[in-house]
Amino acid sequence: MNIFLTGGAGYIGSAATEILLQNGHNVTVYDSLVTGYRAAVPKAASFIEADLEDQAALASALGSESFDAVMHFAAFIEAGESMQNPGKYFHNNVVLSLGLMEACHQVGVSRFVLSSSAAVYASSDEPLSEDSPLGPANVYGQTKWMIEQSLEWYRRIHGLRYAALRYFNAAGALPGRGEAHHPESHLIPLVLQVALGQRPEAEIFGTDYPTPDGTCIRDYIHIADLIAAHLLALDGLEDHDQL
Template sequence: MTQIDSFKAAQTVLVTGGAGYIGSHAVLALLDSGWKVAVVDNLVTGFRWAVPDAVAFYEGDIADGDLLARIIAEQNIGAILHFAGSIVVPESVSDPLKYYSNNTVKSRALIEAAVTGGVKHFIFSSTAATYGTPENDGPISETTPQRPINPYGTSKLMTEWMLRDVAAAHDFNYCALRYFNVAGADPRTRSGQSTAGATHLIKVAVEAALGKRDHVAVFGTDFDTADGTGVRDYIHVSDLADAHVLALRALIEAPQKSHFLNCGYGHGYSVLEVLDAVDRVTNMKIERRISGRRAGDPASLTADNRAIRERFGWMPAFDDLDSIVIHALGWERKLTQMDR
């Protein structure tokens, strides 16, 4: 029996924030691959219906040490995939203490619970925002200096540092996956971005296409990019979920190794290019309103993804902007039906 088979037979993967957007897709990817899964989520931004019935669900906060100890013991947790946290960059600028609490202090409590409970593998939902504004226009590699320009990025970087130090001191390994811009939805419409008032561009644009918003704001047209609008590397959420499954396998098979890896496609699209894609897919024209730049927004962020491809054999299945938009639109239509 392989290490992976032994783990699957005896242990469970705990997904924090598993009722949220990215976490729920990771749960689906794990289940599709034969892993046993448990979820803890406080349901502040997540949805109970997003967690399949076959998954053990605990409503609560990751800073609740007693709850975490009970989950780890009851479910025989062998690995944690940590998605719970706050993610809105402008909000982090206006309310930094919320981000240092939710993303840093509570992550510290979760890591402590993992070490105390004997959990040996930890995958962390990090972000390209830890890099800040790159010094050149090329794709960002994992060796690019991490100089975050907003509290969101800093709060995530501090957790990366904690994981590094804990792995050096304990029988524990980790993978920090630095996400670029996550978008799209499960192609089978089992889950998608469901949070009201979401700020993700593709989510906002498909809401506008379905009449849920009357326009899309374009924040800044004076960036140093081809059309003046911000450029981002959009990664399909299902490809990102697959990267987590591959990371979990790698941690179990080589328990002395830890990783920090970019998750993106290696190329980007501007805000206007994304809106053009939504217009193209829907055969309609979304109203665009030009606004000033948001605090903390760099001009361009794209990933050098060679490391995750080479180390984990990651092969994205949905590296196509129109496909991402089509899947996001399909989920948005399903949400409309669910609300009736």
Template sequence: MRILVTGGAGYIGGTVAGLLVSQGHDVVVLDNLGHSKRSMIPAGTTFVEADLADRATVESTLRDGIEAVLHFAALIEAGESMQVPERYFRNNTASTLTLFEAMLAAGVNKLVFSSTAAVYGEPESTPIREDAKLQPTNAYGESKLLVEQMLAWLHRCHGLRYASLRYFNVAGAMPGRGEAHEPESHLIPLILDAAIGRRAAIKVYGSDYPTPDGTCIRDYIHVRDLAKAHLLALDALNDESRPGRLIYNLGNGQGFSVREVIETARRVTGREIPVIEETRRPGDPAVLVASSEKIRQDLGWTPELASIEQILTSAWEWHQQRYE
């Protein structure tokens, strides 16, 4: 297939684009390089440097034989979204609508959407199922939920076939590609920065949550396992006998607290990792752990790198190579 990957120079989008290429697909990457580097464009892809808001370029790219879209281009910082929510609604929601309009105009009717567990907000129970209430506690989650709502209507009114994949915490690395956000705000690369000496310490935001050790609990999924789920979702959309509206959680189904992740990182790296305790950040739920039973049953997806040790080990190997 000829596939458009938006945000394909980024951490997750680039991993998925590379996997698509390895399986023989013709991949076009569209990225504005606002949070990534030209050197991270996956080998074997065609690159279009553009913003999603550029309707003309997006539509002309889609009209060049594109059969499906995997959409990763988005701002992802929950904390920042509470400071400048308008930026998130403009980039994540309005620009995504531009993409959808261009898809409709170009006759492209298959989409795999990079959503987020943040659409659930503070869950009433865990592990979280796909039918749980959608009540985001930050503007980032709301910006993604609005996209999911648009997709439901586009499916109903135009027959758009889509899969919305709600990620939990993605981490780990593949050869040559790992987490490298600028600026960085995700826990594992920040911890490894402290381990390697690029940061003096790791900040822990909140130690008074209603959890066993007082710190937030999150579900971590290896980026390779996540990438494989996207290919399974795309295959399902190509199967006309299957429903054209798929919604799945992607996670390991087990949670690790911030303190547990730090302790595991100390064991994996063999380094002392200083900690500074800060107050809670607004909009951070205490526990986010997924139930991924639905995608396991429907598509046969199974995480292969499920332990926090495996995730951290791959991330540490890449992190060290990154700064050699």
């Protein structure tokens, strides 16, 4: 397939690009490099440095060839920041995603795989399932839920097939491809940076969580498993219009 992939210079997006290429797909990465790294984009992928805000550039890129699907990873992802600056998150995550959906409709892209988040679910003391009640506890989660709802309307009205993958914290690395963020906020790379002498200490936040030692417990998924799920979702849209 010909895949148009946003956010392909980031941690998850670049890993997805690499695995897609290994599986014989052609990938065009569209990334503004605001938080991503040009060096992270696999050399075999086509690369367009542009912002989703630039509707002319987006329309030109999507219309440059016949794309079979869009995989949308580009987003601001810091839950804490989203509560301090909600407008930034609603605009970047929701408004620009709507522009991407409309551009897909205009050029006839029929499949859309969204990097969503488990943050769309309501807080629960029990393990979550796919069908657990929704109810974001922060603006970041709300933006992902709004994107999902918008995709559903584009499916109903325009026939855009979509999959929304609601995952927790991605972790781990592919061979030769590690975890890096800008700014860095994930515990595992922070600890590794301390071990490498790149920062003096790793600060552990929170002492009053309902856990044995009072610190936070996170749910993780390995990056390789996460990307495998994206490829399965992409294939699943051949026979389903919503996943």
